[in-house]
Amino acid sequence: MKLTVLEIISLGRKYMNLWPERAELEEYFAEYRVVKFSRLVCKIIPGLALFCLIMQLYFGSMGVLPQALLYSLFLLSFPVQALIFMGLKADKFLPPALANWYKESVARVNQSGGDIKLSTQRPRYLDLAQLLNLTFNNRYSSQ
Structure with missing residues (x-):
C-alpha cells in the first residue's frame, strides 16, 4: 500500500497505542520491546529537546541560537523517526x-x-x- 509520510506517522502512532502494555508479551514478541522503547522516546525526547534549547540559550552567548535550534531539531527528529518506523512495521x-x-x-x-x-x-x-x-x-x- 502506498502511504504518504503523514499517513505512515499516523499509522505508527495508532500501532503504538494499540499494542497492549503487558510484560508477558515480551517473552513471545520481540516487537514488544520496540514498541516500549518507541513510547519512551516519544514521551521523553521532546522534553529533553526543550531542556537543551533553554539551557543553551541561558548559558550560551548571543551567537548560540542557530546551534541550539539545530540540536533541538535533531533531538525532535527521534520521535518522528520512531513513529515512521512503527508505521512501516504496522503496514508489513x-x-x-x-x-x-x-x-x-x-x-x-x-x-x-x-x-x-x-x-x-x-x-x-x-x-x-x-x-x-x-x-x-x-x-x-x-x-
Missing part, C-alpha cells in the same frame, strides 16, 4: 508462522463466543496489535 505482512497463529487465534476467539472482525487474509502487524489489544482488554477487564 506477518511472517507465515505468525500469520497462522494469528488466524488460529481469531478463529478460537470467534468460536468461544467472540465476534472479532479482523483481517484473516494476509494479516499485518497492525492486525496483530488489534487482536492482542482486544484479547487483553476483554480478558483482564472482567477480572
Whole structure:
C-alpha cells in the first residue's frame, strides 16, 4: 500500500497505542520491546529537546541560537523517526508462522463466543496489535 509520510506517522502512532502494555508479551514478541522503547522516546525526547534549547540559550552567548535550534531539531527528529518506523512495521505482512497463529487465534476467539472482525487474509502487524489489544482488554477487564 502506498502511504504518504503523514499517513505512515499516523499509522505508527495508532500501532503504538494499540499494542497492549503487558510484560508477558515480551517473552513471545520481540516487537514488544520496540514498541516500549518507541513510547519512551516519544514521551521523553521532546522534553529533553526543550531542556537543551533553554539551557543553551541561558548559558550560551548571543551567537548560540542557530546551534541550539539545530540540536533541538535533531533531538525532535527521534520521535518522528520512531513513529515512521512503527508505521512501516504496522503496514508489513506477518511472517507465515505468525500469520497462522494469528488466524488460529481469531478463529478460537470467534468460536468461544467472540465476534472479532479482523483481517484473516494476509494479516499485518497492525492486525496483530488489534487482536492482542482486544484479547487483553476483554480478558483482564472482567477480572
